[in-house]
Amino acid sequence: MDAYEFIKDAIIEGKFVPGMRLAEESLAKEMNLSRTPIREAIKQLEAEGLVIPLKRGVSVRHFTKEDIRQIYDLRTLLEGYAASQAAIHRTVDDLLKMEEANVFYEEAISRYVESDMDRLKDMVEVNQKFHEAIVAASNNEHIHFHISKVVVVPIVFRSFYWYNSFQLNQSLQVHKTILEAIKNREPERARIAMHEHIYQGRDHVLKHLEQIKNIHLLKEEVK
Amino acid sequence: MDAYEFIKDAIIEGKFVPGMRLAEESLAKEMNLSRTPIREAIKQLEAEGLVIPLKRGVSVRHFTKEDIRQIYDLRTLLEGYAASQAAIHRTVDDLLKMEEANVFYEEAISRYVESDMDRLKDMVEVNQKFHEAIVAASNNEHIHFHISKVVVVPIVFRSFYWYNSFQLNQSLQVHKTILEAIKNREPERARIAMHEHIYQGRDHVLKHLEQIKNIHLLKEEVK
DNA sequence: AAAATCTCTTTTGTATACAATGATATCGAG
DNA sequence: CTCGATATCATTGTATACAAAAGAGATTTT
Missing domain, CATH: 1.10.10.10 (Winged helix-like DNA-binding domain superfamily/Winged helix DNA-binding domain)
Structure with missing residues (x-):
């Protein structure tokens, strides 16, 4: 390595x-x-x-809650744009890749057991495949470069750790909505659905950061 | 150095x-x-x-016309967003910096003589100051990092080299529109004006790349 | 006792040396 | 004469060595 x-x-x-x-x-x-x-x-x-x-x-580097908020805003902007462009430029082959990723995603969710690290990592990976397929279809090579460089937030801040299967299924539904919009060549719908998708992830992370903070405060009180 | x-x-x-x-x-x-x-x-x-x-x-790295198009699209997206956020979050101090940059920009234009390298560089710098002031006011530190990294297109592709003073004044007018929108807290207007501003720059560059290409073809014919 | 300065140690920043790998050129065969 | 194989050469990639600076700690001074 x-x-x-x-x-x-x-x-x-x-x-x-x-x-x-x-x-x-x-x-x-x-x-x-x-x-x-x-x-x-x-x-x-x-x-x-x-x-x-x-x-x-x-x-x-130390990431604050504010950093997380800003980074997610940026991701929303970039991936939302990528989704809208994908709705314009996508080929049949692009659609196949997105659909395939979603099938795997569905499988991963059905096999999901809480706090099974290996399966969590699988899920993160399959989810990324879907997002990457959209970016690849966007007809802008440079956006791929930049999304991948948009600071990779340390995994401790990622949301998957705390999702339950209900939330995961909801996430899958949004994936399907995005895919549908791209298939039907509806750029604005694709963008908005992607925005919603990532903002949900962001709110989820921020909510849990708040909880973690409270736990820490509690610990301080106990002392 | x-x-x-x-x-x-x-x-x-x-x-x-x-x-x-x-x-x-x-x-x-x-x-x-x-x-x-x-x-x-x-x-x-x-x-x-x-x-x-x-x-x-x-x-x-070799940049094709397609690369330039994609990079400008990305810049439009990022700076458009920055402008809209600036319209929401700007302080009075932010506005002062934008205004100051624009005053210098106006001066630089008035002193402008074609193909005077030093003055061109000044102008590029002052123009950047304006854009940076907007990004700084956007309340997103990370966007600044990414805009600066959005591949710095080699200067041979930059537009200033071929602007005449009419176009430069037009550019100044758009700056004023953007500033006005940010001052009045109109995010959408700020974004759209910024979009227009950068797209104009992009089209200008692409047009000239086309001309340069034609000159090269002409040279080939002559041989 | 607290603060400041001086020394010493640790770790960085830069230079150099050596080994491994492409690239190029030369030589030979078809 | 052209194409290909092989050998040499140049340049990279990695390791090591050395010098300089920052930080830690101890000693001294206020």
Whole structure:
């Protein structure tokens, strides 16, 4: 595995916590490399905003609730646009890929058991496939590049962890609405449905961040 | 000057032409550095998409007319959104900065003489100040990060080079419209005006690319 | 006791050295 | 003469070495 993937994954998974300084030497030792490729990987992560430069070296970026809100707003804008463009430019082949992703998504949901990490990861992946199929159909290669770089919010902030199967089925319904709009070549409907879809995800995340915060406050009180 | 800026500027200015391979050793010698910091700079440029990885090393990215179209579409989307949000969240201080930028812009236009490079650069800079003031007022820090990363199209593709003073004044008028909308807290009007503004820029660039292409075809015929 | 300064250690930033891999050129065969 | 195979060369990718700076800790001073 290469240094970039290794560090990025560690940050996303929450193994490297916000504010933590990335020590080049120890990273190098951990993955049997010299500092040179490590530094190059870090420079890439810096350009993506996952890591913040200090006077010397870098630390893992800290994301506030406000950051999450802003990032989701951006995703909404970009993916909403992608959906509307997909409704204009989609080919039959594009539709097939979206439909396939949705079938897998449906299967993943039906097999869903709470707090089964492996299945959760499957679901995240299949969900992404659907979104990627739409972006691919949008007739704008650059938007794909930018959506993928729109800061990959650490997985601890992702919503799937806390979805129950009712919410997942609701999410699947929205996927179907989006697909229908793209199939029927209705750009505005596709955009609005996508907006709604992502905003629901955002609200879900923010709600749970609030709950987590309350738990922390409770813990403080107990002390 | 640091390696990142140096290489980036060279690409934007057209000194390093598309397809050209970046030889680390010669770059290092040119700026009195070792290859290590050069490689790090290149990794950043790669993350931004200005440079494309080969099997070994990188080359300057080639932008087609289609790329330009897509990048401008993206900029329109992002800056249009920024303008609409600015209309909602702008403070008085934000407005002052926009107005100031526009005053300088007006001055720069009045002093404008065709093909005076220094004044062109001034104008580009002042224009950017206006756009940045809007983004800053949008209440979304992340959008600023992404607009700046939305591939910096090499300056050879920028429109200012070919504007005449009539077009520049028209551009100033649109700036004033946008500012007025933001001042009056009219998000949709601000967005639409910004859309129009950037699309005009895009069309202008695409038109001239067409002309340049024709000139090249003409040259081929002459041979 | 608190603050400040000085020293020492740790870690970064840069340079250089070495190994591995494409690219190029030359030589031979069809 | 052209196409292909092989060998050499140039340039990358990785490792290591060295110098400089930041941070930590201890000692001193107010």
